[in-house]
Amino acid sequence: MDNLVQSLKDGSLVPFVGMRVFENTKATDGSTLPYDSDSMILSLNSGRAMSSRLMYEYSRAAMSLEHRRGRDFIVQMTNHIYASKEYELPFTYNYFKSIQPKYMIDLNLDDSGCKVYDDVEHFMITGISRIMAANDRFVVYKYDLDSKKYSEIDKEDLNDSLPILFKPMGCMLPDRNFIISDADFVDWLTEAMGGFAMPTFLKEYKKDKSYLFLGVDFSRDTYRMVANELTLNLKDGYVVSNKEEYSKKEKNFISAHNLQLIQNSTDEFLKAL
Incomplete structure (x- = not known):
């Protein structure tokens, strides 16, 4: 387990976070946040x-x-x-805040991933869709520690001198860009397959890495396709899930990508680390 923590810190193991990590998160008004x-x-x-x-x-x-x-x-x-809600940072993000991984992929649309790195300078890439000006389906930002704000930078200025937060489905910060409807996903995936879903630096940086999938639902084609595009040339990895049954497509995805299934809840797995 110690090796996993060190791998998260040095970037050889990349956390890949999905909606299910919100399953036990409630807002202060008692309402629940979407988790599936x-x-x-x-x-x-x-x-x-x-x-x-x-x-x-x-x-x-x-x-x-x-x-x-x-x-x-x-x-x-x-x-x-x-x-519109106040809610505590889900345990998954609190855990990662304590170690601040070198590189993290966060599919969720809120700013919890941003809070993981809110006390250090970092880069953030957010996904965008259905734009006419260019093929790129991303925007690159740099977080300034003094102003606590993100500023857009040239995509060529991205490097690994700072932690990298990749939010491919968009984010509420600094601009409200969301990949959420069918048309968004079709556009994003089409351009992703053409190589326009991430900056050139990330295309090389992500090669031969391992991935730790937490709270990601692979029961639908959409997120299997998203994960496939974002992890091309991966080495191997882990899927943490406490589902009782897995479809044939889920099993095939896990096998084809050389992933190990860990039958556990995300929170319990991270607590064990």
Whole structure:
């Protein structure tokens, strides 16, 4: 276990964090935060369930809401889910705050990943979609410790002299860019397959690394495709999950990517570290 901690610190093992790490997180008003597709749909739709076809995956439901109420509505609702509530930092992020990994991938849309590094300078890359100006589907920022703010920098200035936080699905900070609807994912994945989902530096830096998947749901094609693009040329890794059953596609993904399944909850696994 000590080797895993050191690997997280030096960047050879990359934490890859998904929505399920919010499962035990409650806001101060007693409400829960989204931790899976169903709860995200309910949050986006003011607590109301949608048709079974739309409930299949939150990106599909978000696309329906966007068609009916506009893109601004989806952006505002996604931001509202997190910005309107006060909640403690989930245990996973608190753990990583204590060791501040050299490189971390955070699929979640809130600013919890940012808080992991809020006392050190760092780089942050956030995903964007459906833009016409360029093929790149990312923006690179640098965090200034004095002002506590992010400033956009040239993508060529990214390096490993500082910790790197990669939020490929977007973030509420510093600008509200979210990959959340079907159209967002289609655009992002299309450009990702063309090599435009991350800066050139990361394309080389990520090679031959191991990954620690925490709270990531591989039961749907979308996130298997996202994970595949972000970890191309990986070495191996671990999937921590306490699900009782895994689909054939999940098992195939784990096997094809040389990942070891650790049957445990994320919190208990990290506590053991």
